[in-house]
Amino acid sequence: MRVNTPVLLFLGLLLFDSIPGLEGATLASIPGVYVFGDSLVDAGNNNYLPFSSRKAIYPPNGIDFPKHIPTGRFCNGKNAADVIAEKFGLPLPPPYLSLLLRKNAREAAAVTGVSFASAGAGIFNSDDQTTGQAIPLSQQLDHWISIHKQLTRKLGSSEAQIHISKSLFVIVIGSNDVLDYNRKLELRQKSNPQQYMQSIADKFKEHLKKVHETGKPRLLIFGVAQLGCTPEKREKNTTIYECNEEVNMFASLYNEALIKMLQQLKEELQSSMTYSYFDIFNSTQDISSNPARYGLADATSACCGRGKLNAESPCLPLPMVRVCSDRTKYLFWDYYGHPTEAGSRVIFDLVSADDSQYMFPLSLSQLVAS
């Protein structure tokens, strides 16, 4: 049989397209992706909090999302958790609170994955549990327990355990705790930066132990980014627009404490915990110093905003707020420093590259094959 060139070319493109990662890592399939965290991965849970002011429900948010509507994601399109689920061929994990009154959707999502994340959430409860501004990690875990029950009813206890052990839990949290320390004088007066960052990691450890008691998922845990280099923080450093190095120092200290805590927890659990840590701090530093290498043109200003660095106002439908002309070229979507969909895709390439210096102790393909 004669195979003509266009067919081969077409197949070649398909194959090339289906290989994610810088070094072409091939990923084993996983049954579900469950997401915990803050606004970096919120898929719309906060839309259901009547008292929360932290909601991305206004355009231009969502301008590149299917149907071009704001969904609660602080992004022009898909966020990092969406991109991960998509790369594994799974549906985008819907917000947990959107499922409460939808029995069939809840049963389906219990199996393929749910997002528990909430904008503004922290490892500490802060005052969110009482003010209803956000769903802190402790409460996100309660929501997971309820999905876990649903999963057990549906699959039976032993199948559910197997399902969880093969699933990926993506946890992106900690930024709000670090920023709280930066903002609140009373916290600074009580503890020095090392002590406080250690106390966040200690609290996180308690939460992770709870997760472990419900099953042994594969954990993908993000550190915190260069929080001193968001468009907002740079804009505040008038005239020179450099990063706020003190905030970066807090973020680094937290990441150091987190990395040690994870190693210790794995030892305490006699290696029955499977995890990998993604170093978003050093990876975004690398992207910021070489945006072109990652196909970006701008890794300092916000795509959506107003004024200097487009960081003098949040991304809201206000006069004067503008959206950058090429949204695929910006790392940051808004002044808070949430990445664009393009930014999240660049980050995913660094998460999934087999030789990534930013993922340890396991590469993503090792984590999902473990």
Ligand SMILES: *[C@@H]1O[C@H](CO)[C@@H](O)[C@H](O)[C@H]1NC(C)=O
């Ligand atoms: C402004 O940038 C300089 C240079 O990086 C840095 O040393 C300083 O801490 C920054 N100041 C503020 C307020 O962020």
Ligand SMILES: *[C@@H]1O[C@H](CO)[C@@H](O)[C@H](O)[C@H]1NC(C)=O
């Ligand atoms: C991040 O980069 C700094 C400076 O290059 C380096 O000293 C540090 O070890 C890196 N952090 C990690 C966790 O690899």
